[in-house]
Each structure stands twice: as structure tokens, then as C-alpha cells.
Amino acid sequence: xxxxxxxxxxxxxxxxxxxxxxxxxxxxxxxxxxxxxxxxxxxxxxxxxxxxxxxxxxxxxxxxxxxxxxxxxxxxxxxxxxxxxxxxxxxxxxxxxxxxxxxxxxxxxxxxxxxxxxxxxxxxxxxxxxxxxxxxxxxxxxxxxxxxxxxxxxxxxxxxxxxxxxxxxxxxxxxxxxxxxxxxxxxxxxxxxxxxxxxxxxxxxxxxxxxxxxxxxxxxxxxxxxxxxxxxxxxxxxxxxxxxxxxxxxxxxxxxxxxxxxxxxxxxxxxxxxxxxxxxxxxxxxxxxxxxxxxxxxxxxxxxxxxxxxxxxxxxxxxxxxxxxxxxxxxxxxx
Ligand code: HPA
Ligand code: ZN
Numbered sequence: 001x002x003x004x005x006x007x008x009x010x011x012x013x014x015x016x017x018x019x020x021x022x023x024x025x026x027x028x029x030x031x032x033x034x035x036x037x038x039x040x041x042x043x044x045x046x047x048x049x050x051x052x053x054x055x056x057x058x059x060x061x062x063x064x065x066x067x068x069x070x071x072x073x074x075x076x077x078x079x080x081x082x083x084x085x086x087x088x089x090x091x092x093x094x095x096x097x098x099x100x101x102x103x104x105x106x107x108x109x110x111x112x113x114x115x116x117x118x119x120x121x122x123x124x125x126x127x128x129x130x131x132x133x134x135x136x137x138x139x140x141x142x143x144x145x146x147x148x149x150x151x152x153x154x155x156x157x158x159x160x161x162x163x164x165x166x167x168x169x170x171x172x173x174x175x176x177x178x179x180x181x182x183x184x185x186x187x188x189x190x191x192x193x194x195x196x197x198x199x200x201x202x203x204x205x206x207x208x209x210x211x212x213x214x215x216x217x218x219x220x221x222x223x224x225x226x227x228x229x230x231x232x233x234x235x236x237x238x239x240x241x242x243x244x245x246x247x248x249x250x251x252x253x254x255x256x257x258x259x260x261x262x263x264x265x266x267x268x269x270x271x272x273x274x275x276x277x278x279x280x281x282x283x284x285x286x287x288x289x290x291x292x293x294x295x296x297x298x299x300x301x302x303x304x305x306x307x308x309x310x311x312x313x314x315x316x317x318x319x320x321x322x323x324x325x326x327x328x329x330x331x332x333x334x335x
Contacts, residue, residue, distance in 0.1 A: 001306035002313060007298040010313060011334050013098040013320045014091070014283050014294050016227050016250035018142075018174070019080075019122060020071050020104055021286025022087040025050040031073040043069055054289050060208055060259050061176055063289060071107045080121025087287075088129035094295035097334055098324055099129070100138040102172055106147055106155055115158045123167050138325050140170035140202070143188060145180035152188045156195070163195045170200035170325060172227065173217075177209045182217040189221045200224065200325045202250075206231035207261060211238055218247065225250065225323060230261065232278075233269040239276050248279040248323030253301050254292045255285035266304040274312070281320035 023031075025047040032039055043066075044050040057063040074080060084101070091099070101122075108118045119139075126137040141159060143152045162168040171192045173185055182203055193199055203221055205213040207228035214232050217223050218241075229249035232238050242249070253265045262268055273280050282301055287293045292300065302308065321334045 001302050008095045010317050011097045015100045015281050016283035018102045024288040035075045037073050077117045077121040081125045084125030092133040098136045102140050102142045106144045119162050138169045141168045142172040142174040144175040146175050156192050173203040211235035242278045251280045252283045252285035254290045258290040265300050279319035
């Protein structure tokens with residue numbers, strides 16, 4: 001296998017990172033205290049207990065139940081800033097050069113935290129990452145698929161100023177996948193695109209849902225990439241299309257193991273995707289919950305696919321730069 005030093009030096013891009021998923025237990029409890037937030041009685045009450053819970057989740061929903069409770073401790077603009085800034089400083093040391101990060105405005109607006117407070121806190125951290133760490137960034141708002149589409153339309157209206165001025169440059173779709181297929185959100189994607197025709201589009205699909213969720217996200221939501229997309233492996237025609245149309249899958253190996261999508265990283269279809277020339281990137285999803293940031297995901301992958309040489313890794317990194325949403329000039333710098 002290649003060395004950890006080699007993996008660290010690669011110019012890595014992250015495209016699948018939920019900022020709320022970077023909330024480490026040792027920040028969660030102090031923030032709860034600072035903001036006077038009482039956690040539910042059944043929620044672990046110490047850093048140790050919470051860290052133990054994070055060692056394994058039953059499935060996506062089991063994780064989401066914890067994730068949304070954790071999110072409640074974020075209230076003030078500085079909380080959002082601190083959270084994102086802690087992430088950027090951590091991954092700057094791991095060789096991250098470009099980050100396209102997700103956030104869930106509805107997890108906060110549903111508790112009375114204004115979308116402007118959330119967006120400003122996160123975008124200020126993005127700006128500082130650019131200026132002080134040289135990490136280029138894109139901020140992507142995700143709609144929660146368990147929220148009714150009419151409510152999601154309201155969220156898009158509330159986000160209008162940030163969609164218009166480019167503070168938010170992308171739209172995604174996350175949360176419980178199977179009960180909420182992509183076709184429910186057609187109008188939402190259309191409405192957001194109407195506000196800013198340059199808005200970049202993605203959606204979680206094919207993590208627990210079938211390959212049809214991937215196809216429908218592409219055809220009905222007009223997304224240009226897919227988050228996870230693992231179940232694309234069961235549809236040969238789709239596989240050919242992903243390669244032909246250069247649709248990048250934003251893969252998250254440690255997440256898939258922690259949520260028991262697979263029992264080991266080696267079971268994921270990375271080799272098949274490489275052989276089929278399907279572009280993918282390697283990401284951490286919710287690193288505070290899944291036991292690793294971007295470098296740990298690269299390392300886990302390298303340990304599971306030890307025959308990948310420098311050339312193979314070079315191709316993975318090149319694909320992930322080319323699949324990024326930064327402009328051509330920045331891509332040229334990164335290549
Ligand atoms: N899937 C769906 N929703 C999520 C995820 C995920 O991996 N992470 C945070 N919200
Ligand atoms: Zn995700």
C-alpha cells in the first residue's frame with residue numbers, strides 16, 4: 001500500500017461533509033451549557049458515554065436521531081462559526097485544499113434560529129478558511145427529506161438572498177432516504193434554480209435507497225452529482241451513464257461501515273467504479289460521528305485496497321478535482 005505520508009500530501013477535495021456532523025462530543029456538551037440547552041434524559045450525559053454510542057449505529061435513522069439532538073446545541077452565529085472553523089483547521093493539517101460543505105438550515109429554523117444566523121456563521125468560517133488556510137470553499141444547503149416539500153419551498157424562499165448573492169452556491173437533499181424518494185422534491189429544485197440559474201445541484205441517493213433513487217435524482221432533480229450512490233452498482237445501464245456523463249459519486253467509506261450499509265470498507269464497490277471509469281471522491285460525511293476525517297477515510301480505503309498504487313491514487317484525486325464545483329482557474333491550480 002502507499003504510505004500515509006503520500007496520502008496526506010495528496011491535494012484532497014471534500015464534497016460530502018455535513019458541518020453539523022463535525023460536532024465532536026467535547027464541543028457538544030460545552031455548547032449545551034453555554035446556551036442553556038437541556039439534552040433529553042435518554043441522551044448520553046457525558047463525553048465518554050456519547051463517544052461510546054458513536055462506535056456503532058444500527059442504521060441511518062439510528063444515527064440521525066442522535067445527530068438531530070446534537071444539532072440543538074447550536075444557537076448563536078458564533079456557534080456555527082466555531083463549529084465550521086474547528087473543522088477547517090483540523091482538515092487543513094490533513095492536506096485538504098478544497099471543501100464543498102453541507103448544512104441543514106431546517107434543523108435550526110425549526111427551533112427558531114434564523115437562517116441568516118446559521119448561514120452567516122458558516123459563511124464567515126468559509127471566508128476565513130479561504131484567507132488564512134488557502135482552502136477554497138462552496139457552501140451547500142440541504143433540504144431535509146423528512147420535512148414536507150411545501151415547508152421546504154418556504155425554506156428556499158427564506159434562503160433567497162443567500163442563493164442570489166452566491167453565499168449558498170449549491171442545493172442538496174439529505175436525511176432519511178428510503179421513505180422520501182427524490183420525486184417529492186422536483187418543485188423545490190425547480191424553485192431554487194429559478195432564484196439562481198447557476199445554482200449547483202446534488203442529492204443523497206443510493207445510500208439505503210435503490211439505484212432508482214439515483215436515476216430519478218438525475219432525471220427529475222437535474223442533479224450533476226450524487227452523494228453516496230453506492231447502489232448504482234446494481235444497475236449496469238446507470239453505471240455506463242455515470243461514466244459517460246462524468247457524474248461524480250461522493251463516497252464516504254467510514255460512514256458506510258458505521259451505519260452498517262456494509263460490514264467492511266473492502267465490500268464497497270470502489271474497484272468496480274474504478275474499472276468502469278466512474279468518477280468518485282472520498283469523503284467523511286459526519287466525521288465526529290463516524291470515527292474519522294478525510295485523511296482517515298483515505299487511509300481506511302488504502303488499507304482495504306492495498307494494491308492501489310500512486311497512479312491509481314493520482315486518478316482518484318484528479319477525478320475529484322475535476323468533479324468539484326470551483327471555477328476552471330481554481331481547478332487548474334489544484335491539478
Ligand atoms: N445520509 C443522509 N442524511 C445525512 C447523512 C447521510 O449520510 N449525514 C447527515 N445527514
Ligand atoms: Zn451525507
